[in-house]
Amino acid sequence: MSDTKPKPVEEQLAYLKKGAAEIIPEADLKTKLENSLKTGQPLRAYLGVDPTAPDIHLGHTVVLRKLKHFQDLGHTAIFLIGDFSAMIGDPTGQSETRPPLTREQVDVNAQTYLAQVFKLLDPQKTEVRYNSEWLDKLSSYDVVRLCGHYRLARMLEREDFRTRLGNNQPISVHELLYPLLTAYDAVVLKSDVEIGATEQKFNLLVHRDIQREYGVPSEVALTMPILVGLDGQRKMSKSLGNYIGITESPTDIFGKLMSIPDELMWTYYDLVTDRTPEEIAALKNEVASGAAHPMDVKMRLAEEVIAGFHGEEAARKAAGNFQRVFRDRQAPAEAEVQRISRGPAKKLAALLAELKLAPSKSEAGRLIEQGGVEIDGVRVDDARKDIDFSKPTEFLLRAGKKKFLRIIVE
DSSP, rough: OOOSSOOOOOHHHHHHHTTSSSEEEEHHHHHHHHHHHHHHOOOOEEEEOOOEEEEOOOOTTTHHHHHHHHHTTTTTTEEOOTTTTTTTTTOTTOOSSOOOOOOOHHHHHHHHHHHHHHTSSOGEEEEEEEEEEHTTTTTTHHHHHHHTSHHHHHTSHHHHHHHHHHTOOOOOOOHHHEEEEEEHHHHHHHOOOEEGGGGGHHHHHHOOOOHHHHHOOOOOOEEEOOOOOOSSSSSTTTTTTTTOOOOSHHHHHHHHHTTGGGGHHHHHHHHHHHOHHHHHHHHHHHHHHSSOOOOHHHHHHHHHHHHHHOOOHHHHHHHHHHIIIIIIIOTTTTTTTEEOOOOOOEEHHHHHHTTSSSSSSSHHHHHHHTTTTTEEEEEETTOOOOOOOSEEEEEEEETTTTTEEEEEEE
């Protein structure tokens, strides 16, 4: 399986079940793990992704991390890029037929995806496949034969289709083909396990059925929950603005993770870190007993997430920066520099508005009166205070909790 000694089945099962919504059926996964241990033959686990957009956010990494867990245990991780199926478009969650993507759009997105995926998966140990490799080659006869293995009535049981039929909204025939063509992926890959989000459950069950029809042992379907976004209520989504992009700066990722509600951090520990269930339970007990402050435990979460995408050094720097700015109220290590030419003195409120540290002079005045402005760490509460620009000098200006500027007069 791998260079390291394989772990016992129960231990593997506990690690693979971490955060999972459903394992269909769990008994089959246990049997497959037992056979793998006996034969030394790794399981083939795959995740299929249609590159319909170029960027990955933290919500997308939930299923990706589960694939990594199979890889951690010495099993074969297959990352399948649905370059053919992306041109059809997955109807899951769609209230209407969406326009198909071009091959060019899909190819560009696929390359960006891979660069981001390998921040989590080991590129040397990942089998990367494209479903155009076999779907492009299917003849008309092959497609008709594939369709003959599934009943229309069962396809229309699908919630998305049922809703659209009920609302008299159109369903294109090519959308009915989507789960059948992606099921053919599972046939070709001879997968033992397929990973998907809970909303993909219908597709995964179709894949199991079609594998059987083609004489391939049915895979186990492992579904993962949808990650709740920064607002603590809705699914993480770019359109809702409650997301964390994995290519964002470590400082931004850290700040966003620290903004999630305390109770939500346990779900994040479960879904976006490699911590075991026992480690997470121990952290929960520390917080419940008062032995650890929730903010400290959340900072550990942020560090672990960032380390996975940007490295441990970047994670430490982001943590140190957050500590200085938000907990110790000091300036960030690398505050933005603003150079200003020498000239007449300026009123503090006018300066803040000019530097866009406040939307207007009146807002700047209010911020100053509320004690939200400091010069070199000393609070200033006079909005009409004159700031001398007649000679070369340097000072650090803080406006509100987060805005810092190092002013250099030259």
